[in-house]
Amino acid sequence: xxxxxxxxxxxxxxxxxxxxxxxxxxxxxxxxxxxxxxxxxxxxxxxxxxxxxxxxxxxxxxxxxxxxxxxxxxxxxxxxxxxxxxxxxxxxxxxxxxxxxxxxxxxxxxxxxxxxxxxxxxxxxxxxxxxxxxxxxxxxxxxxxxxxxxxxxxxxxxxxxxxxxxxxxxxxxxxxxxxxxxxxxxxxxxxxxxxxxxxxxxxxxxxxxxxxxxxxx
Numbered sequence: 001x002x003x004x005x006x007x008x009x010x011x012x013x014x015x016x017x018x019x020x021x022x023x024x025x026x027x028x029x030x031x032x033x034x035x036x037x038x039x040x041x042x043x044x045x046x047x048x049x050x051x052x053x054x055x056x057x058x059x060x061x062x063x064x065x066x067x068x069x070x071x072x073x074x075x076x077x078x079x080x081x082x083x084x085x086x087x088x089x090x091x092x093x094x095x096x097x098x099x100x101x102x103x104x105x106x107x108x109x110x111x112x113x114x115x116x117x118x119x120x121x122x123x124x125x126x127x128x129x130x131x132x133x134x135x136x137x138x139x140x141x142x143x144x145x146x147x148x149x150x151x152x153x154x155x156x157x158x159x160x161x162x163x164x165x166x167x168x169x170x171x172x173x174x175x176x177x178x179x180x181x182x183x184x185x186x187x188x189x190x191x192x193x194x195x196x197x198x199x200x201x202x203x204x205x206x207x208x209x210x211x212x213x214x215x216x217x
Contacts, residue, residue, distance in 0.1 A: 046172035058085035065117030068092040072103035073125030123157040139165030
């Protein structure tokens with residue numbers, strides 16, 4: 001399990017974080033039309049989960065909050081994060097090389113720290129058969145440790161994994177894509193997705209558009 005920090009600022013204590021930072025209990029993600037609540041466990045599955053996760057990290061790191069990503073299968077791309085507006089100097093990146101035990105251990109330590117704005121447990125790339133054997137008690141332990149803190153715990157996987165332990169759970173499905181350019185050399189410009197809440201919304205899925213700027217880094 002490797003850790004890449006770059007020029008990461010020191011993680012502040014919970015008491016100092018509460019004193020210095022003036023933040024709301026909810027983090028609004030305007031691009032998806034949803035709000036995520038601090039001190040809770042949220043999971044996102046399906047297409048578009050990475051873009052939404054980067055939007056969350058961007059919003060928090062750009063105002064100086066320290067966040068962390070537990071990169072279970074080395075699928076996190078720092079270039080995409082920069083393009084998404086993430087301030088890498090405010091991001092702790094834990095690389096686990098496909099070792100699911102290391103990933104869950106790292107997430108456990110991070111949620112206990114209680115000083116992060118968000119902790120993203122990125123399970124993208126971990127085989128579904130492995131995730132099925134994760135004890136349900138793991139998710140409830142995370143939920144109990146994260147409550148009454150300013151930290152938002154975000155979990156992404158191909159399919160929902162936390163079950164009833166999550167306070168929010170969203171599933172994205174792809175509607176259509178928009179490309180720019182002609183011929184063989186096209187760039188993916190937009191994803192049009194439908195967003196279904198498994199916890200709170202019982203009407204029709206919300207329609208969401210996510211865009212990508214391919215300017216040089």
